[in-house]
Amino acid sequence: MSTVLSVRLSDQERALLEAxxxxxxxxxxxxxxxxxxxxxxxxxxxxxxxxxxxxxxxRFERWAKAPAREIAGLKELSAKPPTWRK
Structure with a gap:
């Protein structure tokens, strides 16, 4: 399903959007x-x-208080120097 949203524009605003x-x-x-x-x-x-x-x-508090999970890919990524420092 879709609905119509009507917006009032000045002529300049309309021209800018058209361009x-x-x-x-x-x-x-x-x-x-x-x-x-x-x-x-x-x-x-x-x-x-x-x-x-x-x-x-x-449930949120249990999630927030749970120990952090180690994600191998992120650990490897964090060990690499940033590309802008190469």
Whole structure:
């Protein structure tokens, strides 16, 4: 199912979106949807406050207090010098 989202734009804003979508070789609707979703995902990832439902709190505490797992691939990667230092 899809729904319509209506946005009011000035003529200049519309022209900018049309130019950008043309360069991206897509239509304005697809361009705006893709860019809006990318921005929303970034905004959600940058949130500093996390809410954990009460029903999940004990499970979260068990996970947070559990000893760290050693992951061989990460251990090997951390032993290598960064590529920018080569």
């Amino acid at each position: 950008a979508s043309s360069q991206a070789r897509t239509n304005v609707s697809d361009f705006v949807r893709r860019k809006a979703l990318e921005a929303a995902e970034l905004d959600m990832m940058e949130r500093r406050v996390v809410s954990i439902p009460a029903k999940d709190w004990e």
